Structure formats: C-alpha cells, structure tokens
Amino acid sequence: MPTITTAEEALTLVNQLPPEEKARLISKLAEDLAQNVKQRQQLAAPTPTPSVRDILTQLGPNPTPDEIEVARQGLQAAIAADPTRPIGSLRGLWAHYNSSVSEEDIAEARREMWGEYVEGDR
Numbered sequence: 001m002p003t004i005t006t007a008e009e010a011l012t013l014v015n016q017l018p019p020e021e022k023a024r025l026i027s028k029l030a031e032d033l034a035q036n037v038k039q040r041q042q043l044a045a046p047t048p049t050p051s052v053r054d055i056l057t058q059l060g061p062n063p064t065p066d067e068i069e070v071a072r073q074g075l076q077a078a079i080a081a082d083p084t085r086p087i088g089s090l091r092g093l094w095a096h097y098n099s100s101v102s103e104e105d106i107a108e109a110r111r112e113m114w115g116e117y118v119e120g121d122r
Helices: 007-014 020-046 053-058 067-080 104-119
Strands: none
Touching: 053 067
C-alpha cells in the first residue's frame, strides 16, 4: 500500500473510487472529524469553579486563619466566575453543622437585642 503524504495524493486515489465508496469515505471522515472536535473541546474546557456551598462545606467547623483565607479567595473566584450564579440559602450553606434555630431562639435573641432599648423608654 502506498504511503500518502499530501491531500492531493489522497484526492487522486479517492477520485478512483466509485460514488458509493466516496460517500462512505465522506461519512467516515465526518465521524472522525466530529470525534476530534469533541476531544479538543473536552481538553480545552475550563475547570469548573466550585460553588460557594462546596467552598464553605470544605471549610469545616474550626478553620484556621490560613483556611479562612483560602476559602475567601475561593469565594471571590466563584463569584467573579459567574456573578449571576445563585449562592443558595444560609440554611443550606450551614446544613452540615447540624444546627437549627427555633422560634424560641429567635425570640430570645430579639429580647436580648431590644431589651435595654425598650426598658430605657419606660
């Protein structure tokens, strides 16, 4: 089998094929090109930026100052990458801490915050 080194040499051989074989060759070439394009797109695809939730989840309950700085930089990058991306609810962000705030907790916090202010007006 001869070695083909240029497109012109390949075209000379392809022109010797019957029309059905030319059509089959074109189909195979189109499949091959589509696969090559897909592979290049996958290689060129940017690494997805982690979500705010992912960053805060990795932070843990007792972060060091260095971990906080890394998380802060990650949060800035996540927001800069897609400022329209929803951050999520605070409840969801801290769900892994297994903490819950009851109505009584909220009422107590309000009493502590406003207690002196209200008592001072009387």
